[in-house]
Amino acid sequence: MARDYAARWPGSLVRSTWLVVAAILIAAQDTGAQKVRVDEKLEAYPTESVDLHCEFVDRGGRTKLTQVSWIWEPTDGQRDNIAVYHPIYGQSFPNLSFKDRVSFLHNTLENPSIKISNLRMSDAGRYTCEYATYPSGNEQGTTTLVMLAKPKNSANVVTVQAGTKSVVVAQCEAAEGKPAATIKWLASVGGNHSTSTTNGPDGTVTVRSEYRLVPTPADNGREVTCMVDQRTQERPWVYPVKLSVEYPPSVSIEGYDNNWYVGRSDATLLCLANANPAPTTVTWTTASGPLPETVEVDGNKLTVRKVDDAVNTTFTCEVKNKHGASRHQITTIVIEALEDPSSAGVVAGAVIGSLLALVLVVALIAVLLTRSRRQQRRGYPSSGDSIATGSGGSNGGDYGNKARLLFSGTGNNSSKNGTGANNNGPIYTYREGCDATGTLTEKANDYHHHHLHHTSPGNAPTAHDILLSGDMVEAERRKFDLDDSMEDDEERYDRFGGVGGGGNMLPPAYHVRRGHGSEEEMDVYLDDDMESQRDGSVISRTAIYV
Template sequence: MSRHYAGDCHDFSKNTGLVILATFLFIHGGLGQRVKVEPEVLSYPGQSVNLRCAFNDPSGIQLTQVTWIYEPILGERVNIAVYHPNFGAHFPDTLLKGRVAFTTNPPSLPNPSIVISDLKMSDEGKYICEFATYPSGNELGTTSLVMLAKPQNTATTVTAVAGTKLAVVARCQSANGRPEAQISWVTTANGNSSTVSKTGTDNMVTVSSEYSLVPTAADNGKDISCVVTQRTLAKPESFPMKLVVEYPPQVTIGGYDNNWYIGRTNVDLICQANGNPNPTHVTWRTLTGEMPDTVVIKENKLTVLKVDEVVNTTFICEVTNRLGVSKEQVTALVREPPTNPSNTGVVVGVVIGSLLVLLLVAALIAVLITRSRKQQQGYRGNGASDIKSRIFGGKKASKNGTGGGVVSGGSGGNNNGPIYVYNESSAHQGLGEKNNHHQPLTMGGRPEVSATTPTAQDILLSNELDEAERMKFDELEEEDERYDHFAGGAPILQLRPPQEPEDMIGGYLDDDMESQRDGSVISRTAVYV
């Protein structure tokens, strides 16, 4: 509560003081309102200015005299013009004499305005219009004359050398201005500014500012602007510039790709340098002092026409400007020539192609084996009777009335040669065992042969087949699943072409039959392979 009360008291005291001050100013203003003047007048050197003054409502008051008083910025007051209705106008000896006069002639006591011509900067100050009255005494009004001068603004950079000491890099000046100008800097450089002002004899002011930093090569070319602000300028005046910092050359070598192999041609090294001032001379040399014969140099470019073992060295580039010499080096490592990528591609292609072919063949073999096994299982399920029911030459036998699987050698048949049977049980027997399958028959004195279907090779090798037999073979070939059982290791029956009829004896060739040790007789025309 106490703190709040104390605060209220302080606010009350403050408000009371403001009210008293406002009342005093109002009373003072009310009393001074009878002398009317302009509070401020602006003008430029060489021009004329009119200082107005008038006594408002002089009723009840007797005006006896008016006096203009000049109060300079630095110095004492002086009277510059006096008017008395009985004695007239008077101009005391001052710096304004001859340049100051009343606006009317004769002057008017209630309106004693004056004019000052050919203004100078030193004329700036306060001008007081003072009336001598009765019975009120003296009453006055004050006008401030502000002399303006548009300054001459300039800015420039200062060339500095990169180093470790603080140096001035830019200057800016606003000369002969009134009032005093304000100078500021805008830049990304890391520095500081210093500003000084100087007033001349005519009250004109010259402002100078410098921007300083420790210059480096990175500061060269950076933007910097001097900005001048002054009352006579409609807007601030800016002077953009670029810093100028000199430094020795900075050198880099480009072009080396770390892939110089023996036999490579036309490889380049580029010596890249920048400096301020610009580099004037570029020199190439090697660490050993001897330049290889395959090297060609043109200004900052070094070209190796053909890489060999001699190029396996260190190349040095030296660059010179007015501030000094800088150098950079690169060591070339010569490698063995790379393998021919085209041959490698061919080898890889061949290997991949071979693998693909092997995989394809293996897959095909696996499919065939699986299929063969399925077919063999199918034949075993059908039994031997189905195989023996297919007889080669069975069509002809049926025409002669035999119609069965056993063919008689009598006069009723038209079998010009022997008919052989291939038993399923003999698929893995030798040639001698196969001959045992030709068993003689008791009927008609001719051997009885079991009929069966020949293999595909038997049919292709036979010349006794007519067109009908071949068509039958085509139909049988479409049902290859039934005959693949005979393709694995079984003997192939080949038939010789028939001879002329006169060579036949009893249905057989005269020299075709041959006796065996077991008493049987077989035909020579039947050949087992």
């Protein structure tokens, strides 16, 4: 029968009935929960204080409150009374761990809120405000207290030695934080990091991170940055760390400029060492043994007070630290002493002065030579040109194109020296050509044709008259070579003097001054230059006789 009755109800109706019943039960629980009003969740920090609010709400006014208790649940399954309030018996704090740290804010059952001071991380947990009522029984509300802890952040460098294995070079830690912190690294050295956590007994968490790399001397002094992020911090905590990589020294010597000359003072060398830690000792030596007396050493600085051959050697600098030693050497070459730069101006001035003096001397010589040549060209005689008597002459060398006047040595009135008072004969001109042969030619004495106005028909022409003839004018206009030497002139003179048996030697002739003007000007000059003698001869005032 029952089965038949149940079969008559459809399945959907049964399910709907159960849903209605469940909703009624939930509503009943909500109605009871709403009677005790508390904070759902609170956050606090160690050493601080927190207020746990609790209030009983009775809308109908029919519930009678007996007492109220605060129950602490640090973990699931553990319940401890920390505070009790009874309107007749008063307050009670049965848990010793909260003694003197818990107090009621209001001495009423309707508002039994408490205050917990000097909080500890272990105070975290669930706090339940529970009422004993009549007739409904116990009513309660629960608050979750979350304890937060700011981490203690730190970062440090780990000193390592340069090598080939990956080692920890820096550490970063966020200690005793709650909740756990997050650590990141910012670096450009190409390493990696690892992180570990440790839970404390009070619920805090310590996070540690290590940075690793294969250290080299170049990594010494570089920075890596630790960054800690945690909810209790307003912004991430950032801390840079400089790496410390130790290595043996590497040494170099500086200061030598390839100009150590004898006498130079205060020449220096510097021994530079790259090492970590800093070098403990620096030692200077030479290849030949101890340092010369002129050398002074002050740490890594070597000073040569005065350069000489003793420092023409090889200097060695050795540097040591706790990881090893290293050395470097340099060979210094001493060269000859250089001139004092202060005397360079004096030397330059002396050289310039000597050059100027030489130029002045050359100019003076040139002026004198030019003046001498001008004087010769103006008619001063040369010993090479002469006039001699004779009917012919021997051939000499090539004497240039010259003309000489020869007076005939024949006549009744000739003197012993070959000059006669009656020079009425022909005029001989001697021309020397480039064919090295001299030609003695005769020209008619046409004095009577050109200068009849000077003498009478009965008088014989004098030497003065011959010089004023037309042939003499033409011969005088020819230019003489003034550059012939005295020896050449004497040779030509001897050649002419030997004509006719050598008995009639004429004295050397005069030179006629060269004329560059007209024929009239030349005649005037000849008149002024010639001087008549008592024996009827004519002598030039400017001629030179030997």
